[in-house]
Amino acid sequence: MLAIDDVVTTYGAVRALDGVSLQVEPGTITAVLGANGAGKTTLLRTINGLVRPTSGRISYEGRDLLRTKVENVVQAGIAHVPEGRGVITELTVDENLRLGALWRGDRSAMNESMRQIYEMFPPLAERRARSADTLSGGERQMLVVGRALMSKPKLLLLDEPSLGLAPRITAQIMATLRRLRDQQGMTVVLVEQNARSALSVADNAVVLNLGKVVAQGKATDLAADEKLRHAYLGF
Amino acid sequence: MFRFLNLTLSGVSNGMIYAAVALALVMIWRATRIVNFAQGAMLMFTTFIAWDLAQRHGVNYWVALVVAMVSGLIVGGLAERLLVRPVETGPPLNAVIVTLGLFIFLQGLAGMIWGSSQAHSYPPGFSIVGYQVGNRTLLFAPNDLYIVIAVALLVLVLYLLFNQTPVGLRMRAAAFNPEVARLLGVRVGRLLTAGWALAAAVGALAGILAAGTQPGYVIPSGPFDALLVYGFTAAVIGGLDSPVGAVIGGLVLGILLSWADSYIDNNVEGMYALLILIGVLMVRPNGLFARQRVRRV
Numbered sequence: 001m002l003a004i005d006d007v008v009t010t011y012g013a014v015r016a017l018d019g020v021s022l023q024v025e026p027g028t029i030t031a032v033l034g035a036n037g038a039g040k041t042t043l044l045r046t047i048n049g050l051v052r053p054t055s056g057r058i059s060y061e062g063r064d065l066l067r068t069k070v071e072n073v074v075q076a077g078i079a080h081v082p083e084g085r086g087v088i089t090e091l092t093v094d095e096n097l098r099l100g101a102l103w104r105g106d107r108s109a110m111n112e113s114m115r116q117i118y119e120m121f122p123p124l125a126e127r128r129a130r131s132a133d134t135l136s137g138g139e140r141q142m143l144v145v146g147r148a149l150m151s152k153p154k155l156l157l158l159d160e161p162s163l164g165l166a167p168r169i170t171a172q173i174m175a176t177l178r179r180l181r182d183q184q185g186m187t188v189v190l191v192e193q194n195a196r197s198a199l200s201v202a203d204n205a206v207v208l209n210l211g212k213v214v215a216q217g218k219a220t221d222l223a224a225d226e227k228l229r230h231a232y233l234g235f
Numbered sequence: 236m237f238r239f240l241n242l243t244l245s246g247v248s249n250g251m252i253y254a255a256v257a258l259a260l261v262m263i264w265r266a267t268r269i270v271n272f273a274q275g276a277m278l279m280f281t282t283f284i285a286w287d288l289a290q291r292h293g294v295n296y297w298v299a300l301v302v303a304m305v306s307g308l309i310v311g312g313l314a315e316r317l318l319v320r321p322v323e324t325g326p327p328l329n330a331v332i333v334t335l336g337l338f339i340f341l342q343g344l345a346g347m348i349w350g351s352s353q354a355h356s357y358p359p360g361f362s363i364v365g366y367q368v369g370n371r372t373l374l375f376a377p378n379d380l381y382i383v384i385a386v387a388l389l390v391l392v393l394y395l396l397f398n399q400t401p402v403g404l405r406m407r408a409a410a411f412n413p414e415v416a417r418l419l420g421v422r423v424g425r426l427l428t429a430g431w432a433l434a435a436a437v438g439a440l441a442g443i444l445a446a447g448t449q450p451g452y453v454i455p456s457g458p459f460d461a462l463l464v465y466g467f468t469a470a471v472i473g474g475l476d477s478p479v480g481a482v483i484g485g486l487v488l489g490i491l492l493s494w495a496d497s498y499i500d501n502n503v504e505g506m507y508a509l510l511i512l513i514g515v516l517m518v519r520p521n522g523l524f525a526r527q528r529v530r531r532v
């Protein structure tokens with residue numbers, strides 16, 4: 001579904017991604033793991049076009065993503081979930097959600113999606129007219145996930161959804177991802193520093209270190225590899 | 236007491252014009268985080284275009300007004316696309332210098348086309364003879380009522396546009412968080428251009444309204460520069476980020492200046508504005524209506 005082939009992304013002299021290749025199969029959750037500065041976030045930003053690689057290819061359902069404008073990526077069916085700070089705090093909860101579906105230009109479909117999101121995340125429904133500024137960290141994370149789902153994506157890219165959240169809330173987010181995969185066949189790329197919780201829901205995983213893929217395979221295999229866990233995953 | 240009422244009314248009318256200029260500045264600040272020092276020159280230029288049509292070619296007042304606002308759209312849009320866009324990613328000072336350059340350029344261009352020293356007069360939209368109350372004349376004429384209604388309508392339209400339409404939601408998202416907005420499919424570049432265009436059209440309306448308030452207003456430098464200073468003061472009083480603050484800032488400034496002109500001395504109006512500006516900045520450095528930013532660590 002998503003094919004990343006030998007991608008190199010540089011910031012000045014730093015090779016943030018140094019020949020990364022990755023296949024993401026439909027209906028699976030792929031975890032991208034690694035320490036700070038391993039290139040995880042850069043990988044996401046390269047997929048959605050916020051940064052352009054110096055070489056390599058990225059295609060999504062046969063479409064060349066490197067020739068797709070950032071603004072058009074969402075129309076291709078890819079939704080980006082920035083970390084919780086990606087809520088637009090000056091807007092209300094309602095407005096943040098609506099923004100996710102605006103490009104569809106279909107008011108009744110939007111209202112229907114909104115109803116589903118509020119059903120999925122009841123705490124948001126109670127605060128729909130409030131400024132997103134007033135939300136807690138966990139609610140913000142629900143809001144960015146909900147906003148991404150408003151665009152009816154086929155592929156969901158998540159950037160560190162567990163960052164700064166209590167373990168109980170992280171577990172809820174992971175459960176939501178599992179449900180989306182099982183019930184809607186959603187494909188998910190999950191960038192996480194919290195390897196343990198990411199591996200608990202992921203089907204496949206890659207481990208990045210200094211811009212290179214150091215391990216790749218089934219999530220259960222990686223979780224069972226004690227050496228790998230100690231060297232790169234910190235548990 | 237009658238004098239006080241009169242001064243206040245006259246201040247409200249002027250204040251609405253400052254409010255419109257302040258709104259133009261606030262809209263651009265919100266969209267691109269730039270204080271547009273060319274705003275005064277832009278609205279001077281569009282007012283000259285309308286003046287040329289109305290006085291030299293006998294074009295109807297309302298047609299000239301629409302032409303001025305449409306010219307504002309074009310001037311504002313072009314300014315963003317051609318001048319501001321290339322310096323957007325650089326240090327903020329670059330953009331400031333670019334707007335100062337545009338200010339000088341437009342002033343020079345207007346001087347070349349219409350003469351730089353000749354002061355022209357612009358017809359007011361309505362009568363400037365004050366309303367009668369008993370046997371006394373108010374310092375408030377049909378033209379002042381027109382100014383108040385025109386700016387109030389403008390505020391209403393902008394409010395509805397920004398808060399009730401999808402385009403307004405996109406514009407706010409693009410201004411508040413361009414990167415997230417782009418990821419959600421918002422064409423940020425286009426909307427920033429639209430924001431500048433809209434702001435310049437708002438400024439163009441303010442220019443026409445201001446030009447009709449006194450004879451000899453239409454000249455490349457002078458009154459329109461003062462108007463920018465007042466608009467800027469009003470915007471800062473209101474917090475630079477808040478449209479509501481801009482309108483209230485404009486009204487407060489208009490009324491205070493009107494009182495000071497009459498009760499103290501009317502030769503140093505610009506100084507009062509600066510004193511008010513300094514006073515507000517000392518008490519509330521973020522302006523009266525800035526939203527308190529809570530930073531989470």
